[in-house]
Amino acid sequence: MSIRKKIVISNLLTFLLPVVIGILSLYIASNAVEERFVYEDHFEIIQRIEQNILEEDFEKVIENVKEIEAGGYSVKLILDNDTSYESENYNEYSDKVIGEYFNNANKSEYTIINESGEASCIKLFGNDSSSNDNINYLYMVSTQTRVTLEEQNETIAKDKQFIMKTILFVLVAIVSAVILTTSVMTFIILRSILRPLNALREGTNQIKEGNLHFEIDYLNDDEFGDVCKDFDDMREKLLNSKEEKERYENNRKELIAGITHDLNTPLTSIKGFTSGLLEGIIDTKEKQIRYLENINQTADQMSKMINELFLYSTLDMNGVSFNFISTDLVDFFEGCISEIRSEFSKDNIYIHFITELEMAEVQIDWMHFKRVVLNILKNSAKYKKDGIGNIYITLSEYGELYNISFADDGMGITNDEITNIFDPFYRADKSRSQQTGGAGLGLAIVKNIVNAHNGSIRVNEKYNDGLELIISLPKAGLKVIEEGN
Template sequence: MLARLAHFVRRSIARKLTLTLVGFVAVTTLLGGLFLSRALDRFAVETLEARLASTGRLLHDGARGLLLRRAPPEEVRAWVVQAARPTETRVTLIAPTGRVLGDSEVGVDDLARVENHAGRPEVREALEGRAGRDLRTSATLQAPLLYVALPVHDAGRVIGVLRLALPLSVVMASREAVHRVMLASGLVALAAALAIGLFVARRVTRPIVDMQDIARRMSAGDFTARAPVRSPDEIGTLGRALNAMTARLRGEIQDLQQEQAKATAILDGMVEGVIAVDGRDAILLMNERARTILGLGAARPEGRPFLEIVRNVNLHEILRAVRGAGEAGMSRHELRLAAPTDRRLQVNAVPLRLAGDEVGAVMVLHDVTELRRLEQVRTEFVANVSHELRTPLTAIHGYLETLLGGALEERDNARRFLEIVFRHTERLGRLLDDLTDLSNIELGRVALRLEPVAGDEVGAVMVLHDVTEWRRLEQVRTEFVANVSHELRTPLTSIHGYLETLLGGALEERDNARRFLEIVFRHTERLGRLLDDLTDLSNIELGRVALRLEPVRLDEVVDSVLAIIAPRAESGRVALAADLPAGLPAVSGDRDRLAQILINLVDNAVKYTPEGGRVTVSARPAADGRVEVAVADTGVGIPPADLPRITERFYRVDKARSRELGGTGLGLAIVKHLVLAHAGELAIESTPGRGTTVRVTLPPAAPQ
């Protein structure tokens, strides 16, 4: 019941105000009544005390005479009765010993049964020479009495006690009358307080109720209502503030709606799909591109569960992973989406901090299908070019070996072989011409004469799509074509020239003919190495190279590599050294491919280190458990501007020196891709004139 009443009161400010006022009046009336009652009681008792004391002083001399002459009980009885009659009090005369000598309410025969009064509080004080008083129920009369005891003096000594008592029935009657008046007054005050409280509460809360209605309308989106301002007090100030807030909110919401419309238009115009999800896996936002990628149609899925809308396990795992990783959980993934169409998606995901501890996620879906197709085209192009060049080059190489093996002595066969080789070089030349033309066209180096076409006036719609990466890949592909053509053109031109010379008559000069054929043979070997490197790089990029991962001891690989490179180093007077600590952990890798990596790095270091220089191969455990292998030389170094591009295909710092040393320009590109295939890292540091250090970090072998 009390709980219901409390709930009823709490639901209304008017009830609270009314109850507060009524309660205040009730408590004030009660406390005032109690105080007044106690004050009246005290006043009445004090008045009676004064009356009894005055009566006692009037009776003092008569009582002293009775005590001095030791009057008999009958005389004392007659005196106290006579003294009590006009004042309606009870009069008692007491000896110094506490024995009652006479009492107006007790007969002479009953005095013997009255107990000694020496221990009564008022009597005790009177025997000590002071006026005593006490308020208690009489043991004799069984009624509440007010006692006043006065000492009876003679010659400065107390010879007895005169005690007067008055029943409190008179005081009680007066107090009950006062209480009735006070109760009636309190009820009237409560009724008045209730009426005033209701009036004031309604007057005070009416504007608040109006404001409550306005706030409810505002929460529903209606910002046209205004609060009435009826007074200049705090409620009026609150009404004005509410009106100002309503106007400001109306403007801010309009601005927010405009911004939201802009954001929606921007998001829907993006070429990337954007998905935002809250901590309960409900979709907060999904733009049009994301809906298109996922094949969801035009219906907006905001507010619906992510699991219900997006039926892709990989995206769900990305969402859980990035949300569980906290603020540092930014991640990038690439996955294949089979439905509704076959796509390759690059997904960037970051956690989204919401209210409280709730963590959602934002995922950006970038369709890289065309990007990966271009990469595939480029790598397949390498394989196709290598295949097309391999057939005539193999034939040329075979005929040259035949000629150098003795067929040069047979004039007719030698000429016929040279004519066949010449035709193969012409075929290679035509292929390179076609590759060069294709490269020039794609690079925009072919000027076209464009003429205006008449027509109606046409406006335009512009969609800005960042195709930097696509164009970069296309540029890499076309530049690669140009580089391949250029790298093949140089030895092929030389081969073609020597063959023309031989067919033009130099075949008759035995020594020159052999020397020319040996030069042509070396050029074909260089072309073969170039095609081998191109094929190897293409296979690595296409994933056609299967790594046989096993625990590999680097000291064994380094020893075998140094043994292979040692003859070249000795011919160039370059010192080779190995610095591998004992107990070096084994790495996880393909032994042959790791040897290929180190052969490329050490061979490059020897090529570009002058006489008297030094090449050192070292290894050490890294802090994260991996193993770092370093190839350091004291060679010419690499300029800082060339370092970022040093691992690109056909990129050379010193092109003439590289070709002179037989380099293809693909060694470091192969090294980079092989290191990445081993889940390793490649870093190059160099100072021009002081040398270069190439660091390869490899994962450790799994414990056996």
């Protein structure tokens, strides 16, 4: 539940719960008061009598008066200054009780409780209520057991005390409900706020200390849960960035070491050749030509290495422009392999193209994709076994993709090397011999170019006869593919 909903519910409960408890308390108290004060409420009967008088239905008037009489009262009804009904037990005593207050001009309607008993004088509105000459009265005198004034006052005092206790009980119940509700909801909301805040604070302390290998332990589905998830995503990105930086730093160190080694060897050779020429040690023209050819070949090797470094850095910074055109992969590979087959066969590398597709239309940049093919073939050629190598290029269809498999029968790589094979400056040959050569950028360049074609490249880990790389490209008109297809 969200924090906003919790706060809304808290406010509603803080208001509604005390009201409900207050109503329940009043209901309980009213039942208690009703049990303590059992009496006949004559209000509705009086209203009916007045209505009967207005309608001049005097039989109904008498019936209602007798209903009051049955409740334990001696009654006397005066209509238009004449006695219309009088109870049998209405006597001088009753007149005495009524008369004590009847002469009080300020009390034309009253109820009394004194030593003489309980009596009521009620002024009725009848057929001519606007006239002062015709006045209707109803006198009611209780016929129940009389009590002394002292006893009545004592009862009234007790009743007042009971009522005050009832009111106090209701107030205490309402206040207690407010305090309890506020305390419980405050605890719940504070817990909902403080727990994720503590987790976030611990997380920021961990990051401040340089530790990014932790997780925020808060998975509630609320606003703080979203914040904690975003914070954890940020931590993961920082961790990935840190690991990426460390990886690039290690690659940079390897690059510097590799370039130093790879450049130092040909430079040493060039220096040796030129020194021999300058010092006149090479005394024949044939030897001089051979030395110059070695210098030229070594310079070409250094130039290729520098160009490869420049291409990778340009690709890595998205500085290479691609000219994508619709191409049939079947025609592309048949033409490309026909062009390079003889060159590779000189080094005992035999290329085989296999496909059952008549056409496989994709969007590629011919020049850069040809570099992809050449880099993969040259990489396989470096690690051939027994001086002979076979490379099988297989073109197949997979859903909305075309898969291009490059499988060789060379030395292959270990499982530990699979995760690093596409990293820049990585070489399986740690000795960095001149036979395998390069700065370890060939497959890194391949991956960047394939990614620029909205494709993916992966190693088939189940292939055990050498190394198999699989490139997946979307069919023409499709743009995005997922890694691992």
